[in-house]
Each structure stands twice: as C-alpha cells, then as structure tokens.
Amino acid sequence: MAVEELDPSSPEVMLAFYRRLYPFKSIFKWLNHEHTPTRLFTNREIAYTLQSDVYLRYNSFTTFEEFKKQTCTLNPTRFEIGPVYTARPRDKKTIRPGAFQPIQRELVFDIDMTDYDSIRTCCSGADICKRCWGFIAAAVRVLDSAIRDQFGYKYLLWVYSGRRGIHLWVSDREAMELTDEQRRAIANYLTVVQGGKDMHKKVNVRIGTKDPVLPASIQAALELLIEPFGDLILEDQDCFKKDEGWEDLLKLIPNEQVTAKLRTKWNSDEGRSSEAKWKDLRDLVKDMLKKTPERAAVKAAMEDIILQYTYPRLDAEVTKHRNHLLKAPFCVHPKTGRVCIPVDPEIVDEFDPKLVPTVGQLLRELDAAISEPGSEEHTDWEKTSLKPYVDMLDRHTAGLMNEVRIGKRAADMSW
Amino acid sequence: MNTSRQLAEVERHDILKYPHRLNFYDKPPLDDVTIEEFEVCALNRLRILAEIESCYARNRPFDELCSITRKQCEKYLPMDASTSKTDLDAQRRVDHLGHFVLRLAFCRSEELRRRFVKAETALFRVRYDLEGQVAPLDRRAFLNSRAFAWVQVDSQEKAMYASQLQSSSLGTKDEEYYKVFCPPLTTFSVAQQYAQVKWTRVPDLVEKRRVFLKGGWAYVPSRDQSSIVFQEFQMNLEKALEITAKALPRLDEDTRLVPLLNNLSQGFLAGVPSEWNATTAGDEIKADMVDELARKHFPACMRNLHDNLKRDHHLKHFGRLQYGLFLKVLGLSIEEAMLFWRRSFSGYTDDQFNKNYKYNIRHSYGLEGKRANYPAKSCQQILTMDQPGSTDNHGCPYRHFSPDNLQTALLSMYSAQGLTSADIPEILSTVKAGHYHVACTRVFEITHANRGVKKGEGVGGGESITHPNQYASRSRELEKAAVEAAKVEDGDVVMAG
Numbered sequence: 001m002a003v004e005e006l007d008p009s010s011p012e013v014m015l016a017f018y019r020r021l022y023p024f025k026s027i028f029k030w031l032n033h034e035h036t037p038t039r040l041f042t043n044r045e046i047a048y049t050l051q052s053d054v055y056l057r058y059n060s061f062t063t064f065e066e067f068k069k070q071t072c073t074l075n076p077t078r079f080e081i082g083p084v085y086t087a088r089p090r091d092k093k094t095i096r097p098g099a100f101q102p103i104q105r106e107l108v109f110d111i112d113m114t115d116y117d118s119i120r121t122c123c124s125g126a127d128i129c130k131r132c133w134g135f136i137a138a139a140v141r142v143l144d145s146a147i148r149d150q151f152g153y154k155y156l157l158w159v160y161s162g163r164r165g166i167h168l169w170v171s172d173r174e175a176m177e178l179t180d181e182q183r184r185a186i187a188n189y190l191t192v193v194q195g196g197k198d199m200h201k202k203v204n205v206r207i208g209t210k211d212p213v214l215p216a217s218i219q220a221a222l223e224l225l226i227e228p229f230g231d232l233i234l235e236d237q238d239c240f241k242k243d244e245g246w247e248d249l250l251k252l253i254p255n256e257q258v259t260a261k262l263r264t265k266w267n268s269d270e271g272r273s274s275e276a277k278w279k280d281l282r283d284l285v286k287d288m289l290k291k292t293p294e295r296a297a298v299k300a301a302m303e304d305i306i307l308q309y310t311y312p313r314l315d316a317e318v319t320k321h322r323n324h325l326l327k328a329p330f331c332v333h334p335k336t337g338r339v340c341i342p343v344d345p346e347i348v349d350e351f352d353p354k355l356v357p358t359v360g361q362l363l364r365e366l367d368a369a370i371s372e373p374g375s376e377e378h379t380d381w382e383k384t385s386l387k388p389y390v391d392m393l394d395r396h397t398a399g400l401m402n403e404v405r406i407g408k409r410a411a412d413m414s415w
Numbered sequence: 416m417n418t419s420r421q422l423a424e425v426e427r428h429d430i431l432k433y434p435h436r437l438n439f440y441d442k443p444p445l446d447d448v449t450i451e452e453f454e455v456c457a458l459n460r461l462r463i464l465a466e467i468e469s470c471y472a473r474n475r476p477f478d479e480l481c482s483i484t485r486k487q488c489e490k491y492l493p494m495d496a497s498t499s500k501t502d503l504d505a506q507r508r509v510d511h512l513g514h515f516v517l518r519l520a521f522c523r524s525e526e527l528r529r530r531f532v533k534a535e536t537a538l539f540r541v542r543y544d545l546e547g548q549v550a551p552l553d554r555r556a557f558l559n560s561r562a563f564a565w566v567q568v569d570s571q572e573k574a575m576y577a578s579q580l581q582s583s584s585l586g587t588k589d590e591e592y593y594k595v596f597c598p599p600l601t602t603f604s605v606a607q608q609y610a611q612v613k614w615t616r617v618p619d620l621v622e623k624r625r626v627f628l629k630g631g632w633a634y635v636p637s638r639d640q641s642s643i644v645f646q647e648f649q650m651n652l653e654k655a656l657e658i659t660a661k662a663l664p665r666l667d668e669d670t671r672l673v674p675l676l677n678n679l680s681q682g683f684l685a686g687v688p689s690e691w692n693a694t695t696a697g698d699e700i701k702a703d704m705v706d707e708l709a710r711k712h713f714p715a716c717m718r719n720l721h722d723n724l725k726r727d728h729h730l731k732h733f734g735r736l737q738y739g740l741f742l743k744v745l746g747l748s749i750e751e752a753m754l755f756w757r758r759s760f761s762g763y764t765d766d767q768f769n770k771n772y773k774y775n776i777r778h779s780y781g782l783e784g785k786r787a788n789y790p791a792k793s794c795q796q797i798l799t800m801d802q803p804g805s806t807d808n809h810g811c812p813y814r815h816f817s818p819d820n821l822q823t824a825l826l827s828m829y830s831a832q833g834l835t836s837a838d839i840p841e842i843l844s845t846v847k848a849g850h851y852h853v854a855c856t857r858v859f860e861i862t863h864a865n866r867g868v869k870k871g872e873g874v875g876g877g878e879s880i881t882h883p884n885q886y887a888s889r890s891r892e893l894e895k896a897a898v899e900a901a902k903v904e905d906g907d908v909v910m911a912g
C-alpha cells in the first residue's frame with residue numbers, strides 16, 4: 001500500500017485496522033472481567049461514530065466475535081464505551097423505560113491539554129508536544145496516587161486519548177458499582193483548580209479560619225507537585241518570564257509590600273527567568289518575621305500557586321455520570337491517526353505523543369511482516385509495534401480476572 | 416449532671432416500650448389500632464411532611480425548614496424528651512404508628528416513595544439535630560442502641576494519621592459545641608472520636624473533603640457521624656418501602672383501608688387541610704358584604720367564581736357547591752345565602768329559582784336530604800376531585816388555567832393589592848412544577864405585603880395555604896389587626912395632644 005492510501009480518514013484504512021489489528025478479544029476480557037461473557041459485556045453499550053458522522057447508540061454484543069463483525073460491517077471512525085445496563089442495550093426499544101437503567105460502569109476520568117492553554121507557553125489549541133506533556137504527566141502522578149492511596153482502587157488503566165489528553169478507566173468492583181452521587185463526590189473531591197478566565201485565584205481549598213491549612217489529600221498532592229513545578233513551570237515553560245506571566249503571578253500574592261518590591265525589581269530586569277523570580281519571592285519570605293500571619297499567608301499563597309499551575313485539571317462532567325460515553329482504548333484518532341494506547345503511569349514522564357504508533361505505520365509494519373497476503377488472524381497485532389501495548393492491557397486484565405476468581409471462590413466457600 | 420439522676424434515667428429507658436425519641440422504625444406496630452386512630456395519626460404526620468415538601472418547593476434553606484418543621488411538630492406531633500414526666504410511650508406510639516400508616520399510603524409508586532423518603536429523612540434530620548442540642552445524652556443512647564457498622568478508630572491509628580485527621584476537623588463550630596454540651600462524664604461521645612467507614616457511605620463528606628481518606632476508608636469525626644446516620648435512615652426506608660409495595664396487594668382486600676390510603680397519598684399535592692367548618696369561622700357576614708370581601712380577601716379560586724357569577728348571573732352545579740360551602744363557612748347564614756344567591760341569579764324568575772336552586776342551597780346547609788353539615792372543600796379536594804369540564808368555572812385556577820389565562824386572571828384580580836407582572840414568572844414556574852398551593856401562598860404573601868407579611872411567611876410561621884377558608888380568614892384577621900393598630904395609634908395621638 002502506498003503512503004497516501006494510509007490516511008486515517010479513509011474507510012479502507014480503518015477497515016483494515018479493525019480486521020487485522022484492533023484487539024477485540026483483549027478489550028472484551030477487560031470489559032468482561034471473566035473469560036465467558038457476563039452481563040458486564042452483554043449489557044454494555046457501544047456507540048459508533050460512522051464515516052458519515054452518524055452517531056449510532058445502544059449497540060451491544062453477546063461475544064467478542066460478534067463485536068468485531070459488527071464493527072467491521074459499520075466501519076466507524078471510532079467508537080465509545082458506555083455503561084452496563086439492566087438489560088441489553090440493543091433491546092432498548094422493546095423494554096419499558098423504567099426497566100432500562102445504567103447500573104455499572106468503570107469510574108472514568110478525562111484530562112485534556114486545552115484546560116492548560118492559559119498556562120502553557122510551548123503550544124496552543126490542538127497541538128501537543130513532548131514538553132507540554134509534562135502537565136499531563138504531573139496530573140497522572142497525582143491522580144494515580146490519590147485513587148490508589150486514598151480510594152484504595154487497584155485496577156487503573158491509563159489510555160492516551162489520541163491527541164492531547166489522557167483517559168483513566170478504573171475497573172475495581174466497587175468502582176464499577178458507584179452511583180452518580182458517589183461519582184460526583186469523587187470528581188469534586190479531586191477538583192481543586194476552579195474558576196474561569198476572570199478568576200485570578202483558582203485554588204481555594206484551605207480549611208480553618210486561623211492559619212488555614214490544606215486538606216490532607218491536597219497536601220499529599222502538593223508534595224508530588226513541587227518537583228514538576230520547578231522543572232516544568234519555572235524551567236521548561238518559563239511561565240513567569242514575560243510580563244503577563246509574572247503579572248498573573250503577582251495577582252496571587254496577598255501582600256502588597258512583597259508584590260511592590262518584586263514589581264520594581266522585575267520591571268528593571270526584563271527577561272529575568274522564572275526560576276530567578278521564584279527565588280526572589282522565596283528570599284523575601286525568608287526575610288519576613290517568623291511566625292507572623294503575614295509570612296504564613298505568603299507561604300500559603302506560594303503553595304496554592306504550585307497547585308494552580310500543576311494540579312490535575314479534570315473534565316469533571318465525564319466522571320460524574322455513569323452513562324457518560326468515553327472513546328474505547330485502541331481506537332484511532334481520526335485527525336492524527338494515532339492509536340489510543342495504554343500508558344504506564346510509572347514511566348508517564350517518558351511518554352512522547354509524537355512517537356505513538358499510527359494506523360498507517362502499523363499497517364505498513366504488518367505488510368512487511370506477512371509474506372503471504374490474505375492470511376489474516378485475530379492476533380496480527382503481535383507482528384507490529386502495537387504488541388507491547390496490547391500486552392500491557394492483557395497483563396492489567398489478568399490481574400483483574402484473578403481478583404474476580406478469588407472473590408468468586410471465597411463466595412463459594414462461604415456457602 | 417449527677418450520677419444518681421443518670422441512673423434513674425437509665426432505669427426509665429429500660430421500662431419504656433419506646434426508649435428513644437428518635438426512631439428508625441425497624442418494626443411495625445403490632446398492637447390493635449382503631450381505624451380512627453389510624454387515620455388521625457397519619458393525617459397529623461402528613462401535615463408535617465407536606466409542609467416539609469412545601470419548604471423544598473420554595474427552596475427554603477435548611478435552617479428555615481428546620482424551624483418551620485419544629486413548629487409543626489409541636490402542633491401536630493409533640494414528643495417530649497426522656498426527662499419529661501408525660502406519657503412518653505403514648506407520644507412515641509403515635510409517631511411510630513403514623514409513620515407506618517404513611518408507608519402503606521406512599522409505597523405505591525416510585526414517585527410517591529421518593530417524595531416520602533425525602534420528607535421523612537428531613538423530618539428525622541430535624542429531630543436528630545434538635546436532640547443533639549437539647550438532649551445529647553439521649554441522642555448518644557439512641558446511637559449506641561443501633562449497630563451502624565462503623566469501626567471506632569483506635570488510638571494507635573489515630574496517632575499515625577494525627578496531622579491528616581486534624582486538618583479534616585478544622586474550622587467547624589462543632590468543636591466548640593461538643594465542649595459545651597458534652598459533660599466530661601460522657602467521654603465516650605466526644606469530638607476526638609473517629610469512626611471508620613467505606614468512603615461510599617459518606618459521599619457528601621468526601622465531596623467537601625471533610626474526612627481523611629485512606630485505602631477507601633473514610634475517617635469520620637464524631638461531629639460528622641450524623642451523615643452516616645441520615646444515609647442509613649434513608650437507605651433503610653427505601654428498602655422497607657419496596658418490600659411494603661410488594662406486600663401491599665394483600666392489604667388491598669381491606670375495603671375500609673383503601674380509600675383512606677388513597678386519600679392520604681394525595682396529601683402531598685396540596686398539603687393537609689385543617690378542618691374548616693362553621694364553628695371555626697369568625698363573625699357572621701351579610702349578603703351585601705360578599706362583593707367587598709371577595710375583592711379584598713378571597714383566594715383566586717373563589718374570586719374567579721365570584722367574578723363569573725357576577726358576569727353570568729349563574730354558576731353551574733360544582734361551582735355553586737364549591738363557592739356556596741366556602742361562603743357558608745365564611746359566616747353567611749342560610750337566610751343571607753338565600754338572599755345572596757337569589758340576587759346573583761338575577762335573570763331567573765322566583766319560580767325558576769325556587770324550583771331549581773333553593774333545594775340545593777338548603778341541602779348544603781344541612782337542611783334537606785340526609786341533613787349533613789357539609790364542610791367547605793379543601794385545596795386538596797378542589798385540586799383532585801370533580802375536574803372542571805370546558806364550560807365549568809370551579810376548580811383551582813393555578814392548576815386548571817392555562818399559563819397565559821392564569822397570568823391575566825391574577826393581574827386583573829390582584830393588581831390593586833400590589834401584584835405586578837414582575838411577580839408572575841416566579842408564580843408560573845412554581846405552578847409548572849406542580850406546587851399549586853405554594854403558588855397560591857406566594858400570591859397571598861405578595862398581596863398582603865402591605866399588612867406586613869414577608870416572603871416565606873405564608874399564612875403565619877411559614878405555613879402554606881391548604882384551604883380557601885384559611886386564606887380568607889387569615890386575610891381578614893390581618894385586616895382587623897391593622898385596624899386595631901390604627902385605633903391605638905389614634906388614641907396615642909389624642910393622649911399626646
């Protein structure tokens with residue numbers, strides 16, 4: 001196949017991708033938690049976006065073969081995964097409305113680079129580069145640890161969204177069962193940066209009246225964010241270098257003497273680096289009298305600044321409702337052609353969106369690897385650079401399945 | 416508090432059938448109940464719940480809901496603290512019984528169940544907060560009487576997470592509160608205690624970051640343990656109602672109960688009316704006073720009937736019935752009523768009038784037929800019974816008029832008393848949500864603002880309109896009070912002069 005034929009918006013390319021590469025079986029096991037189909041799969045909504053931009057909701061399947069067959073027939077540009085309902089979504093029309101309710105769903109999170117547009121200096125809009133990925137990496141570190149340590153969930157799958165963001169799917173049994181009220185609680189608990197363009201101070205989470213402190217969970221996040229704040233905000237993005245950048249910073253410091261001194265100094269030294277400016281601020285705090293409320297207030301403001309620039313900015317609405325649909329892992333982003341691959345949170349800093357395999361690249365690899373054309377298998381992805389990512393999902397699912405097995409055995413014993 | 420008195424109270428708890436004022440209503444009442452008792456208990460409780468619903472419909476803040484509900488409880492369902500010498504078991508039995516009768520009435524549809532659970536949970540919350548203020552020991556005894564499936568955090572673990580726990584309990588007035596209200600003797604109850612529960616049981620506290628979270632467990636300080644209690648109350652009741660709903664068909668065989676339960680379940684639509692009959696009405700009124708009274712004191716339903724009667728010199732059967740009984744209770748004697756209706760039906764000959772209408776009027780005064788003393792119709796009856804046909808004028812304008820007609824009618828009726836088109840959107844949106852009596856109450860407040868009635872005050876103490884005669888009689892009371900006040904002022908002027 002010639003390169004120009006591998007445009008991800010071409011139906012032939014997508015059909016070849018679904019037939020030869022998309023890991024339907026792995027996705028099935030991940031959604032189903034067991035080898036034989038359960039309600040978690042059969043009552044699960046799949047929504048297709050067709051080439052014609054028609055949106056086809058309430059599809060459901062009894063097996064992964066059926067899932068693959070239908071996907072190849074419809075040949076969508078992408079598809080989304082919804083909740084598990086009380087009945088099969090494809091039978092929706094024949095069921096009385098009250099009897100068709102979402103009951104289970106992975107707990108999901110969505111972080112998108114656009115929410116960082118007011119801070120990042122390297123790119124804007126739809127663009128993303130290795131440098132601004134640093135914001136996403138910091139967000140992943142904080143969220144991953146909060147959800148594991150504070151909420152006690154273990155089965156977290158991070159997935160690159162194909163363009164400029166990342167999704168998180170939590171598959172623990174308890175997480176699957178959460179009500180909308182509980183999902184809203186968790187989303188709001190994890191929302192720290194709030195307020196639009198006209199709100200300067202976007203972090204207002206302290207509790208107590210005299211010397212207010214950060215809640216324990218946010219104190220824990222702050223400790224994870226000090227390093228990225230130095231590397232990313234001060235060094236890489238150099239957010240306070242330009243006038244509007246440091247003016248924004250000064251608006252967040254509740255001490256006129258301090259801001260006046262800094263303003264004089266920075267006005268006379270155009271282009272002073274963010275690192276130097278942050279050090280100027282720290283030096284002024286050091287000189288303030290210890291244990292005074294003024295000093296405590298500026299120190300608190302500095303902590304809040306770190307949070308405002310680096311704490312995860314969630315699209316909270318995605319998390320709040322069980323029936324929110326989210327693009328399936330391993331779909332192809334129609335504009336970039338990149339595959340939505342799982343991301344290992346341990347090495348999220350090393351992730352480079354530009355190095356993510358694209359549909360075109362994968363199909364070329366496949367053509368090169370297969371000597372006899374026409375032999376097509378479910379596991380053709382093994383012959384391409386998609387392999388490590390499918391393996392990552394399978395390992396994740398194996399742990400989940402093992403837990404389900406143990407849970408079942410325990411239930412059997414108790415009888 | 417000294418120990419001997421405490422011991423005495425402990426003994427008292429033991430001999431009471433209902434040891435606590437707070438109740439989770441786990442077991443249905445088993446003793447024999449008369450049908451009258453059954454109905455009275457349920458109606459009185461329903462008054463309180465309906466008022467709670469109105470509070471939600473009016474978006475009242477919780478502290479207002481609280482004070483209104485407390486007043487209603489004092490009036491309709493008084494329950495004394497354990498230190499009182501009254502017959503506590505009798506009071507608590509009424510509470511218990513009323514709750515269970517209403518479960519039967521409200522388990523029948525998902526919508527009714529949802530509303531009932533919401534109102535009952537609010538009632539429980541109001542009482543729980545009050546108990547915490549006036550009888551914290553009783554409340555603690557109640558809490559100790561139930562297994563709430565929470566694990567008390569031991570001192571070792573508390574020490575391990577000391578700083579995190581501390582930051583979750585900063586800045587609330589409750590720290591102070593516990594110091595004041597919990598005597599040192601009750602060390603088991605004070606603020607430094609933490610209970611460990613799955614975080615999913617206290618989503619409200621998690622959302623506000625008011626608990627420390629570790630591995631999916633929330634460390635709930637004792638001041639916030641009420642969240643767990645309320646959630647448990649709500650969940651228990653939801654489950655119980657579903658079970659009752661499944662068991663109900665068997666109960667439907669009891670023909671005396673079914674109409675009663677149906678009637679009760681309508682209580683949320685328009686509140687529970689107080690009984691309005693001739694004995695509770697004020698002074699007698701004369702036929703030629705009606706016109707002025709209508710302009711100054713009538714709710715929209717009666718004003719509408721009056722205006723139509725004047726225009727058409729006629730009203731159809733249900734209109735005459737609704738208006739006639741209202742006027743009777745307002746204080747129009749049979750003689751004056753005869754005069755009023757005769758004059759109003761001016762297009763008819765004496766012969767026609769006597770033949771077609773006289774009997775009906777006398778009948779409604781209990782002078783014909785089975786000679787019953789018919790009460791005037793309540794909002795609930797007007798809203799739900801004898802739905803008006805296309806040529807009828809009776810019913811409730813808030814429910815039975817189209818929005819544009821309602822707007823025109825309200826402005827023409829009440830502009831003179833201060834209602835303006837700026838008030839209309841709020842009223843229409845209340846109507847749209849199905850809270851007709853709340854809309855009527857709001858109109859009452861607006862049109863009596865010049866008598867000092869404030870928004871949210873209703874017919875007094877935040878109470879909503881549940882009966883047209885209540886509307887009219889409160890309106891007349893306010894006028895009388897204003898007249899009296901003016902007299903006193905005049906007197907002062909004279910004295911000063």
Ligand SMILES: [Zn+2]
Binds near residue numbers: 122128129130132133
């Ligand atoms: Zn960039």
